[in-house]
Amino acid sequence: MDAATHASLQAVTEALAHLADPEIPVISLRELGILRDVREGADGVPEVVITPTYSGCPAMGQIEDDIHAALSAAGLPGRVITQLSPAWTTDWMSEAAREKLRAYGIAPPQCGSHADTPAGVVKFSRHAVRHTAVPCPQCGSNNTTETSPFGSTACKALFKCLDCLEPFDYFKPY
Amino acid sequence: MAAPVDYVLHLADNALVLGQRNAEWCGHGPVLEEDLALANNSLDLIGQARLLYQHAASLINADPAEAQRFAHLQGARQNGQIAEDTLAYFRDTAEFRNHTLMELPHHGPLVGYAVSERDYAVTIARNFLVSALMVLVWDSLQASKDAQLAAIAAKSLKEVRYHLRHASDWLVRFGDGTDESQRRAQAALDHLLPYCEAFWQPSPAEQAAAADGSGVDVRTLRDHWNALINDTLAEATLTRHDQPHAGYVAQGHVGVHSEHLGFLLAEMQSLARAHPTAVW
Numbered sequence: 480m481d482a483a484t485h486a487s488l489q490a491v492t493e494a495l496a497h498l499a500d501p502e503i504p505v506i507s508l509r510e511l512g513i514l515r516d517v518r519e520g521a522d523g524v525p526e527v528v529i530t531p532t533y534s535g536c537p538a539m540g541q542i543e544d545d546i547h548a549a550l551s552a553a554g555l556p557g558r559v560i561t562q563l564s565p566a567w568t569t570d571w572m573s574e575a576a577r578e579k580l581r582a583y584g585i586a587p588p589q590c591g592s593h594a595d596t597p598a599g600v601v602k603f604s605r606h607a608v609r610h611t612a613v614p615c616p617q618c619g620s621n622n623t624t625e626t627s628p629f630g631s632t633a634c635k636a637l638f639k640c641l642d643c644l645e646p647f648d649y650f651k652p653y
Numbered sequence: 654m655a656a657p658v659d660y661v662l663h664l665a666d667n668a669l670v671l672g673q674r675n676a677e678w679c680g681h682g683p684v685l686e687e688d689l690a691l692a693n694n695s696l697d698l699i700g701q702a703r704l705l706y707q708h709a710a711s712l713i714n715a716d717p718a719e720a721q722r723f724a725h726l727q728g729a730r731q732n733g734q735i736a737e738d739t740l741a742y743f744r745d746t747a748e749f750r751n752h753t754l755m756e757l758p759h760h761g762p763l764v765g766y767a768v769s770e771r772d773y774a775v776t777i778a779r780n781f782l783v784s785a786l787m788v789l790v791w792d793s794l795q796a797s798k799d800a801q802l803a804a805i806a807a808k809s810l811k812e813v814r815y816h817l818r819h820a821s822d823w824l825v826r827f828g829d830g831t832d833e834s835q836r837r838a839q840a841a842l843d844h845l846l847p848y849c850e851a852f853w854q855p856s857p858a859e860q861a862a863a864a865d866g867s868g869v870d871v872r873t874l875r876d877h878w879n880a881l882i883n884d885t886l887a888e889a890t891l892t893r894h895d896q897p898h899a900g901y902v903a904q905g906h907v908g909v910h911s912e913h914l915g916f917l918l919a920e921m922q923s924l925a926r927a928h929p930t931a932v933w
Contacts, residue, residue: 534808535700563704564804566811627686628819629693637686653811 484519487555491525492517494553501541502632505583512571513542515562525557530567532653533633569653580650581616586638588652589613613649615640625649656799656867658712658719659750659858662740663906664790665705666751668809669741670914671783672698673921674755675776683773690819694780697812704805706737728929742925746915750856753905754779754848756914761844774827774834778841781820782849785881786874787813793869802867821885828889839891846895851903852878859906 495517498508508514508529516528527546531539543559550557569588572580577587589611612621620642627637628651635648676695682688713719714734723735726743730736757779759771791813794806827838855863855871862868886893905911925931 531700531808533697533700534704534805534812535696535698537696563808564800566804566807568811627690628815628822629686629690631689633693633696637689651815 484523488517488519488525490553491527491550491555491557494549494555495527495546498542498545498549501538501545503580503583503585505579506576508542510573510576510579512567514546520558525555526560527557528560528562530562532567536633567653569650584616584647585635586613586616586647586649588650613638615643615645616647617645618643623647654798654865654867655712655715656797656802657858657861657865658709658716659856660862660868661705661709661712661802663750663856663858665702665709665740666749667755667783667787668698668705669702670749670751670917671755671779672696672702673917674757674759675780677759677771678776681771687773691776694816694819697809697816701805701809701812702741703737704808706740708801708805709740710735710737728926738925742922743929746910746918747908749910749914749918750858750906750908751914752848752851753903753911753914754783754845754851756905756911756917757845757848758913761840772837772841774837774841775844777820777823777827778838778845780816781824781885782845782882784813784817784820785878786849786852786871788817788881789874789877790869790871793874797868798866817881824885824891825889828886828891835890838889842886842891843894846893847898847900848903849895850898850900851906854902856906 495514496507496509498514500506500508500511500513503511511532513529513532514527515530516526518526518528520526527550529539529542529546539561543561546557546559572588580587613623613625614621615623615638618640620640622641623638624641625636626639626646630637630648634650634653636651637646638649639646672695675691675698678688678691679695680688682691713723720735723739726735726739728739728743730739757775759773759776761772761775788810791806791810795803795810797803797806824838827834829835830838853872853875859868859871863870883893903911905914
């Protein structure tokens with residue numbers, strides 16, 4: 480890659496750095512792992528590679544629009560490529576991102592996925608998931624219980640803390 | 654290597670029809686948390702269906718013989734090509750390849766299509782039986798020789814694991830709950846289990862996909878499915894009355910559907926067909 484190409488990809492990366500997830504505005508697309516790569520396309524046009532979190536995530540359209548808008552505001556060319564494989568996993572979330580989630584009131588994912596299966600997927604186990612302690616993002620207590628495995632967005636479950644009695648969202652391991 | 658189009662459509666139709674059926678609970682859930690859960694479940698299934706229809710559309714557009722086979726589909730063509738919406742909204746009942754189980758109303762066997770009363774035990778029992786199968790199918794399809802199908806499988810597997818867990822939890826609560834919840838959960842299982850027999854009689858498309866390595870031979874998953882089902886039913890104190898199976902085997906996956914699919918599709922497709930050039 481020559482210096483000019485490197486500089487143009489760098490400019491694209493910087494133009495997108497501030498973009499946040501539409502539903503979790505404290506965490507950037509890069510930190511969440513949705514923004515996978517910025518690379519040079521076969522025709523020299525920069526390509527922004529994104530990956531969906533959940534198959535039906537309704538934010539994907541918005542995210543694509545946000546990327547186009549940010550590039551156009553910066554006067555930069557580029558196209559958006561959606562890539563499924565390897566499948567997005569919460570394991571890609573950085574420690575800093577997890578801390579931001581916690582501070583925002585969403586408990587970050589607790590157990591990771593295993594690397595020994597083809598897509599890094601935890602084998603199905605009804606009981607194993609249930610017994611993982613999810614600390615309350617408000618008071619830190621481990622004395623919490625699941626209200627429902629499905630919450631306000633596809634990626635979250637509903638929990639409540641039995642000590643401070645606050646309900647909270649839990650970002651599910653995926 | 655690409656999977657047979659009809660196999661991709663079978664997987665897509667399963668996801669779309671069950672997703673549409675479960676979406677009927679949106680705003681009508683028995684409790685708020687379950688309303689959310691079923692809406693999430695539908696969102697996952699419809700998302701999977703979209704990925705699969707997009708894949709099927711690209712396979713059709715890339716093959717002149719396939720394009721000819723689908724040339725009768727009108728509307729929602731983008732730049733003259735088949736698109737995901739063409740396949741979802743402009744095929745008729747007999748062209749759908751979903752299992753009959755997916756299209757049944759949320760009710761027992763004696764039901765008219767216009768019933769407004771829904772039985773959550775039927776919803777949960779079906780989601781349990783289907784997601785137990787799809788956990789195994791998607792797990793296997795991660796090794797599909799069709800790379801795009803393998804990528805879709807890896808995503809979908811993560812989602813149906815949560816669906817199976819949700820349905821299993823509720824089935825145990827129902828079965829091991831009150832006399833009323835036990836009776837209704839058992840009735841729902843007795844109603845739905847015979848439809849599962851169709852899982853093990855693969856269509857020509859499923860057989861072709863299994864033979865060329867893009868699909869999975871579902872018959873190899875049967876023992877594992879039985880183990881998953883029996884384990885949870887034992888915990889739920891529910892009984893299987895479906896074995897040995899001696900009766901009509903549902904034929905939805907080869908295009909012979911119950912009377913219920915037409916009504917479901919009419920509701921789902923009417924808007925798109927009334928405005929075939931609409932974009933949203």
